[in-house]
Amino acid sequence: MKGIMQIILISLFAILLRWCVTYHSYSGQGKPPMFGDYEAQRHWQEITLNLPIDKWYTNTTDNDLQYWGLDYPPLSAYHSLLLGYIANNINSSYVKLHESRGISSEDHKYFMRLTVLCADILVYIPSIIYFMFSSQTSKANEKEISNLFGFNRKHISLLIMLIYPGLILIDHGHFQYNCVSLGLFISTVAAMLQNSYIIGSFLFVVALNYKQMELYHALPIFFYILGKYSPLKKASWLFNLKMLLCISVTVVSTFAIVWLPFFKNLEIFTNVVSRLFPFGRGLFEDKVANVWCTINVFYKIRNAFTNIQLAKICLIATMFEVLPSCINLYLNPQKEKFITSLINCALAFFLFSFQVHEKSILLVAIPVLLYFKTDPFSCFWFLIISHFSMLPLFLKDDLFTPYCATLTFYVCFIFWMCPDVFNNIKLPGNGNSTHDVRVTANQRQTKIKVKSNKKKSFFAKIKRYISCYYKKASNVILSYNLNLWIVVLFYSSILGIIILSIVSRFLKPPNRYPDLFVLLVSVYSCGHFIIFYIYFNYKQFCTPGNIL
Incomplete structure (x- = not known):
């Protein structure tokens, strides 16, 4: 009963955080003639309610596809139809054909925000709870973290997943139904x-x-x-x-x-x-933190190739990057490899595929959240960068304040509830932590003791003991120095995020380079994503077995 109450409290807190974000701006607010993603979702309700199903995706006089035409699969359209029925019963002006375009009344805003919140409550939050409490964890590991709220490790992991700021700001700020x-x-x-x-x-x-x-x-x-x-x-x-x-x-x-x-x-x-x-839209629309946008800064790849050529290049590059991970998973289909392969393939698609949006990084961030309890530090770092990579979109939607508030809260929360996050840094070579290195050294020492019990000279025994302690000290020093460098790199990365966030918000770019700060954010984030792509691939290929 106590565990259920804790889950309810965690869920209520996550819902409260989402509701606070809804009081801020949304995509396209007060910006005619297209009015952004908020209007796109409302317009789909209007189209699906008022037109026959065979006209939903067809250009007609009543369905101008240049004005937010439906471009999501049928289930999204059915969802829009359901919301259109509800909206029509509440206030028919919300979805009146042609006449409801650009509606921005306060009551309609509350209705739209509530539809996203309900989708979150009915689908996303139960899915997170299902994942967390269906995964196997030892009782000892559950009790490893204890605090004044009585939360164990699973409760903390649940909250970390539910309050990830990237998804909250995109769905409840920018306005979508990614949940x-x-x-x-x-x-x-x-x-x-x-x-x-x-x-x-x-x-x-x-x-x-x-x-x-x-x-x-x-x-x-x-x-x-x-x-x-x-x-x-x-x-x-x-x-x-x-x-x-x-x-x-x-x-x-x-x-x-x-x-x-x-x-x-x-x-x-x-x-x-x-x-x-829609291949006609081109390689990318806005500045995105992927490889092609970064290359385009130095070499105008969009001008050098046609759309068809670029699509083929992207297809070849993406398949080349995802196949090693997929083949490794096929040959050794283990649970942890499954999660890391989801990360690696999603990140490869984000970095190398055709027509990528800033919001697509959420498709990488969610598998990273699922992997958080296995590799907290690396996942924590990635989640921060993923949220930062969408900064240009948040600035466009006037969401800089909630961007800073949710990111700061998320970082502070993890440092508070997971104070050992830096102690869980995984070392290259065998994927063990500092503690594991010490355990390995102790195991070597034990083996040497067993061997030294045999009849050997006194000086041989001394030599073996000295050799053992020398190796142990070397491993500990190596791991300490490596951890220190990783922590320094982490804080340097965070400093770069702080500087670029402040500069992007408060300084005006030079007239000659109006997109300078947007490109800096994209390139800076892309550099991180490439390193994470290499790291998580390393994790997949070097994972010996199941630990999830």
Whole structure:
């Protein structure tokens, strides 16, 4: 009963934090003629409510696709239709065809904000709780952290995941419904870690049909299932084949049910697909913290190649970066490798794929949150950078104050509730912490003691003891120096974030380079993401077994 009350208190606090953010500006507030993502979501409610389903993705006089045309999969459209019915019953002016464009009344703002909050409460928060309390953790590890609130490690991890500022500001500040697809993705991972692959496959197809950007996670899920039930395993090939068949039927039937209204004719189907993958928009729109935007600073890649050529380059580069992680996962489908592969593939898509948005970093940040309890320091650092990388978007939406407040609160909270975060730095070589290095040295010493009990000279025993303590001291000093350098780099990185945040907000860029500060934020973040990409790939390939 006490544990349930703590979960309720944590959830209420997370909801309160989200509600506080809703009192700030949103995307496109008071900025005609397009009015930003807030108006896009409202307009989709208007279109889906007032037009027949076969006209939702088709350009007509009543559905001008140049004005926030639907470009998300059918489940997003069905969600918009449901919200449109509710809005129409509350106040028909919210979704009146053509006449409701740019509506910005206070009561409508409360309605829209409440729809996101309800989606968060119904999907994202339960998914996080499901993941946290379905994962296996030893009782000793649960009691490792104790504090005046009586929270154990799982409760603290739950709160860390629920108050990640990046998602809160994008959904409840900027205004979107990422919490739905990301919540379904988290439930997918939780189900698969419990070996419920059919349920997990169903949940992922639902997530993918809500937002096509879930393709970032598709390959690791595919290869993890294929590795678990490979028909090439002679011992259980028949059972594996049956499981793969059941999973395939689940995936295909779920897709068919969701897309059924759009199978009337080929034109309607192709209209939907062309809206979901708009290659005509170009390599990137705004400045994004990925490789192509960084290269474009020094070499105008968008001017040197056509859109088709750039799409092919991005496809080859992305596949080249994700395949090693996927093949490793297929050959050794273990739980921790599954999580790190989700991180690595999502980060590769963000860094190298075509038409990336700033908000797409959330697709990397969520798997990093799921990995937090395994590698707190590295994940903590990444989450800070991911939030910072969206600073240009927050500045555009006049969300600088909540950006600073939520990030500062998040950092202070983790330092307060996880004071040992720097003690959990993973060392290269064997992935062990400083404590583990000392344990290894002690184990070596014990082995040497056993060997030295044999009949040997007194001087040989002394020599062995000296050698043992020398190795032990060297390991401890090496680990200490390495930890020290990593901590210095961490604080230097944070200092760079502080400087660039202040400069971007309060200084005017030179007239010759109006996007200077935006580019600095993008390049600075991209440099970090490349290093994290290398690090998490190293973690995947050097992970010996399951510890989740």
